[in-house]
Amino acid sequence: MLALSSYLPLAGSLRSERSPANQDIPIFMAHGRYDxxxxxxxxxxxxKLLEAAGYHVEWHEYPMPHSVCAEEIADSAPFLRxxxxxx
Numbered sequence: 001m002l003a004l005s006s007y008l009p010l011a012g013s014l015r016s017e018r019s020p021a022n023q024d025i026p027i028f029m030a031h032g033r034y035d036x037x038x039x040x041x042x043x044x045x046x047x048k049l050l051e052a053a054g055y056h057v058e059w060h061e062y063p064m065p066h067s068v069c070a071e072e073i074a075d076s077a078p079f080l081r082x083x084x085x086x087x
Contacts (some may be wrong), residue, residue: 002076003029005066007038008046014053027057028079032064038039 006029008014029044040061043057050057058079062069 001025001027001065002080003027004068004072005016005031005035005038005043006046008049011046014049018053023054024057025057026083028060028076029057030060030062030076032062032066034068035066038067048054050074
């Protein structure tokens with residue numbers, strides 16, 4: 001799963017709604033340090049909640065606002081290749 005500049009809007013229901021069927025799906029989370037739409041703090045809190053619930057999160061921060069940067073795309077490529085290699 002790619003989670004770019006995002007957060008868990010329903011974080012309070014994570015534990016009750018999670019499923020063993022998706023527990024092992026890796027998550028690539030990336031966020032801009034200067035995001036003025038979704039504060040970095042909110043994304044960090046979401047990452048911590050996911051990790052506490054047992055999800056594997058690969059976390060990345062970038063010096064950017066609420067956008068996508070070349071480094072983020074380059075970092076996500078091996079993550080996505082790893083998903084296809086695992087099948």
